Amino acid sequence: MLSGLPARIAVTAFAVTGLLAAAPSARTAPRVPAAASATAADPSPSGVTVKMPAAVADRLGTDRKALVDAVSADVLSRARDTGGLAPATAADRLAAEGRKVVVDVRSASRDWARGVAYVEASRARHGAPEGWLYLAHRENGRWVSGLEGDREFAAHVAGSPLVGAAERQSMTAYAERAAAPQAPEAHGAQVSPAGAQANTNGLLLPWMPDHYMTLTGGPHAHDSATGHWSALDFAGGNASGLVRSSREGTATSMCGAGGGWTRVIHPGGFSTDYYHMRNATYYNGTAISRSALLGSIGTDTCAGGYATGPHVHWSLRTYDANYNGQYTWLNGRTIGGWAWWNGSSQYSGCGTRLGVTACPGTAIYNRTG
Numbered sequence: 001m002l003s004g005l006p007a008r009i010a011v012t013a014f015a016v017t018g019l020l021a022a023a024p025s026a027r028t029a030p031r032v033p034a035a036a037s038a039t040a041a042d043p044s045p046s047g048v049t050v051k052m053p054a055a056v057a058d059r060l061g062t063d064r065k066a067l068v069d070a071v072s073a074d075v076l077s078r079a080r081d082t083g084g085l086a087p088a089t090a091a092d093r094l095a096a097e098g099r100k101v102v103v104d105v106r107s108a109s110r111d112w113a114r115g116v117a118y119v120e121a122s123r124a125r126h127g128a129p130e131g132w133l134y135l136a137h138r139e140n141g142r143w144v145s146g147l148e149g150d151r152e153f154a155a156h157v158a159g160s161p162l163v164g165a166a167e168r169q170s171m172t173a174y175a176e177r178a179a180a181p182q183a184p185e186a187h188g189a190q191v192s193p194a195g196a197q198a199n200t201n202g203l204l205l206p207w208m209p210d211h212y213m214t215l216t217g218g219p220h221a222h223d224s225a226t227g228h229w230s231a232l233d234f235a236g237g238n239a240s241g242l243v244r245s246s247r248e249g250t251a252t253s254m255c256g257a258g259g260g261w262t263r264v265i266h267p268g269g270f271s272t273d274y275y276h277m278r279n280a281t282y283y284n285g286t287a288i289s290r291s292a293l294l295g296s297i298g299t300d301t302c303a304g305g306y307a308t309g310p311h312v313h314w315s316l317r318t319y320d321a322n323y324n325g326q327y328t329w330l331n332g333r334t335i336g337g338w339a340w341w342n343g344s345s346q347y348s349g350c351g352t353r354l355g356v357t358a359c360p361g362t363a364i365y366n367r368t369g
Helices: 054-078 087-096 151-159 165-172
Strands: 048-051 101-109 112-119 130-139 142-147 212-221 229-235 242-244 249-253 262-265 270-275 284-288 293-296 312-318 338-341 350-353 356-358 363-365
Touching: 048 054, 054 087, 054 101, 054 112, 054 130, 054 142, 130 151, 142 151, 151 165, 165 249, 165 262, 165 284, 212 338, 212 350, 262 293
Parallel strands: 048 101
Antiparallel strands: 101 112, 112 130, 130 142, 212 229, 212 363, 229 312, 242 293, 249 262, 249 284, 262 270, 270 312, 338 350, 350 356
16 A cells, blocks of 8 residues: 655655446455656645546646636635635645645546545544545536536536446436425434335445454444434444445545545445555545455544544435435434434444344444345
8 A cells, every 4th residue: 555645745756547347356455556757746726635646737837727726726615614705715724733635636537636635633532534536527628527416417427438337327316306305303313204214225335245243333423523413423343343335336445545434335325435555555536345445444534534433434315316424313224234323422322133232332233234
């Protein structure tokens, strides 16, 4: 795997795999080619770190800074902590907190570009970052960027040559539309949309079926602070610490090669995030099977956050008709054969199965039904 990156770079050269490689074996990690030579540094927006393979930078030429400016402006307008601020002000605020905005340009073809962008989480608490897949199209000499959830992104998915057939199918085979807000339960919890249990029955917990890990954190917010309680934490067990995909789909390594954050977009309207992994397999919009190897439980904080011990921070997201991926309530949903319920506070909730209740500290088996 690649070694750690400098804290701030203008352009970093990564050689990346094709957009849609053949589905890898769950036991075989695809090879990541050696890094290409670095390109000449471009002035990047203040507080924005840019990653770009040398071949992509050459393909984009002098227009690459305009692309990065367009994507980073979108990111800063969408980010939870900076929405409504001017891009320069937003970037400065994050920089003052020691948090970076990262724009990773992974592929380009004439008037198209695609990649990943994220805002680092605060390193002062256990939490996870905000990140998006993005597609950008050069129209009349101007880059039009679309992040997941933008109408521009939905249009780009339909027309971009950088999105392969399998990935496009995963993104568009959604089962849920944006649901009307549900009535609050006790402790501010909310019920998942009607039919949620049936819709998620195909999703496993993040390790091999019929093996166990220990639940170390019940339902909590993806960033451990605000938002829907969409995340669970797991560690140990006889799964050998190996983290695997909850279902088939297309996988993307959000931090790039060597980073411990992976997103898998599944057919049926859901995607799952996996954070804090070590020895992570590198994927770039790659078609994978159910239980494909993603990495091992760890303490990686490639995009911020905090981890006190090796575990996987697993989060559930739902997609709607606009390809808007949002972290969603676990409450009432069935994952890995267990129905998950919020507790009186974050991390305290439990799972139930066949009359058994499993709360944090309990070893549970991953079941297919």
